[in-house]
Amino acid sequence: MDFAILLLVFLFGLLFGSFFNVVGLRVPQEQSLLAPPSHCPTCKKQLKPIDLIPILSYLIARGKCRYCRAPISSVYPLIELATGILFAAVYAVYDFTPVAWLYLLFISLLVIITVSDLAYRIIPDKVLLPFFLVFLVLRFFIHPDETYLSHLIGMVLGFTIFYIIAIVSGNGIGGGDIKLFAVVGLFLGYPLLLLTILLSTFFGAFYGVLLMIFRGAGRKTKVPFGPFIALGALLALFKGYDLIAWYFSFFY
Template sequence: MDYELLIPLIYGLFLGSFYNVVGLRVPEGKSIIAPRSSCPNCGHQLQAIELIPVVSYFIQRGKCRQCKVGISPVYPFFELLTGILFAVAYLLLGWSGELFIALTLISLFIIITVSDLAYMIIPDKVLLVFAGIFIVERIFLPLSPWWDSVAGAVAGFLILLFIALISKGGMGGGDIKLFALIGFAVGFKTMILSFFFATFYGAFFGIAAMLLGFVKRKQAIPFGPFIAIGTLTAYFFGEEILGWYLRFFMLGF
């Protein structure tokens, strides 16, 4: 067993707990520092033993220790998801400079997914903070060529803006700014792939959800989670998928 894998996994678990807080509080204009986390039903302030990611949820059998009301499984889900994604990023990239970009992307996507699912909002404050982080990271870890970040940001913004205009509001302002940020972080080609995958995932889920009766026709669906999944697919596996597609296409003819 690669015990070094436990390092990103454990960091991811604890940061995932914090990202839950950020994603739920920032859209409401609340502080992410105070007050301390508490039960939304009875107001009981959580103690250290109740704040162990994932573990506390199962120890308490998914209930508040004070009032015994059920705790949303969303909390342990995103804690575990962050830990797993951090570990996967390490497995794919190792202890490299690009790992910092990957972990930053994952962190951004966990926060905006929580926020978009809860409020249908991708907060500008979150995007601004991560914009600063990505700028610093790409100064020290530039893409090749360096202007690929600029091209990706401009293209990401314009493509989503164009879709928003022709769809008359079908794309939110947060999605537009998010794709500009993604383009800056991953570059033009990967941004285009991420848009393709995000659109594919969103369309597939939307059609399936309508057929199964979970959503109604023309009902708004948060696009942020699909942008997250699509971008991570493109970032980690885009080259392999594109290579496979081109080989299959060429063999087909």
């Protein structure tokens, strides 16, 4: 593996992470991705190229707008860094194969919905639907670990399980989460979907307990579930079969 190429993929990941921030923040608000240009949400000052360097601009400005000194959310650089690392990880494992490009698309979806769900508690259909259609077609041709039928079963299970939960719990889970699980099931197939459900539920519950302990949150406190679905799906994507084998090793 060429380290220079790995570094280049990481840097491209940072750039895409910056773009995913824009998509995740603007699409739910029905805003154009091109206009208005990037600006400070507080003082509305248009940002210059020096303000838009992923991670570096945030560090140089010490997490504040250079013009009005309003604090900038740490979510921006964290999303950029996470995207860079994930892009580099895909290249390190899969090189520039068709599987790698497909995985990059899946990671892109997960990053975008994480941004939108953290910002607005929304997972927009305008993001989910295009990715769903692309995965529906591409998984027909690229399915090295599971059959295409397994991916279709995963899609149906992902939607059905959480649609039933939403009805039983009285809309305790959002419609965006239900549709996201359908897309995740389509992409991963049903064995890894079930693992994703287990992992995301565990992470979400653990975070909820921390909120109750340290911030006095109650049972009715609303927490965006999309980021936990994304985290579970990422672990399933990279280490899913290893985790399943490790789990069953305790019984056999």
